[in-house]
Amino acid sequence: MRLFWAPNTRSMRVLWMLEEIGAPYERVLVDLKAGAQHTADYHAINPMEKVPALQDGASCVAESGAIIAYLAEKFPEAGLAPPVGAAMRGRYLQWLFFSGSCIEGAIAQKFTGAQMPEGTAGWGSFDRVFNVLEEVLSATPYLLGGKFSAADVLIGADLHFAIDVFKMLEPRPVFASYLERCQSRPAFQRAAEINSDGI
Ligand SMILES: N[C@@H](CCC(=O)N[C@@H](CS)C(=O)NCC(=O)O)C(=O)O
Structure with a gap:
């Protein structure tokens, strides 16, 4: 690959x-x-x-x-993914698509200051997107419950950029502890090292 x-x-x-x-x-x-x-x-x-x-x-x-x-x-x-037919498969797909469909839009809107009616914007609003993530992550350690999945890779990386790198989102306690769990993973740390070396 x-x-x-x-x-x-x-x-x-x-x-x-x-x-x-x-x-x-x-x-x-x-x-x-x-x-x-x-x-x-x-x-x-x-x-x-x-x-x-x-x-x-x-x-x-x-x-x-x-x-x-x-x-x-x-x-x-x-x-890293619930198999087809597993109860969590639907939520898994939902969170995978949420990144491109909702988080990207919310961030672009914040970045440009564009005004859009909440009912028209597919992501509703910046606040709605991050309030929903906060609600889910305050109930369970990961998006699908107790088990880390590929959805956490995508959304964890999005939160890492939104909070730690671009400082577009205030570091709410729920996100801070979620990011701590994600960032303590050896795979995240290896990726961050490769990313910063630029090799
Ligand atoms: N929707 C794409 C977005 C990819 C994207 O925008 N990549 C940027 C860097 S973060 C890029 O390659 N920009 C260079 C360019 O557009 O010329 C994805 O989720 O992978």
């Missing part, structure tokens, strides 16, 4: 997931500042010309949530 990535980007989500799985992979650095994402070769990997993207033999997959879902399914022995 080859991960196309760049440091300090949404690639961190997939780096962390790959480190959780522990299967061998190669990192291919895409120099965003030099415009390496806008070449014909990279366009064939991800037509959006963005990182991350994963190439796995003849398969290519882009969009962080899709890559994480792909990896969780390819490596079921890592135990």
Whole structure:
């Protein structure tokens, strides 16, 4: 598997997931500042010309949530996704999609200051998105209950960026202890180290 990535980007989500799985992979650095994402070769990997993207033999997959879902399914022995038919499978898919459908929109709205009616914006509002996450995470240690899953990789990485890196969200106690649980994982720490080395 080859991960196309760049440091300090949404690639961190997939780096962390790959480190959780522990299967061998190669990192291919895409120099965003030099415009390496806008070449014909990279366009064939991800037509959006963005990182991350994963190439796995003849398969290519882009969009962080899709890559994480792909990896969780390819490596079921890592135990990061409830199997099809399990009671938590629905919630698992919900939280995987929540990142792109709700968190991204909420953050973009906050960043730009754009005004939108709550009933029209798919994420409702910035506050609604993070209040919902706070409600879930105050009831259980992880999104699916007591067990860490790939949904925590994606949403944990989103909260890490929103709170620790971009300081867009106040560090509510529930998020602080959730992030502590997530960030104490050796896989998160390896990914953070790779991310900061930029290698
Ligand atoms: N929806 C994509 C977003 C990916 C994305 O926006 N990546 C940014 C870095 S965080 C990027 O590659 N930007 C370079 C560019 O657009 O030229 C995902 O979730 O993976």
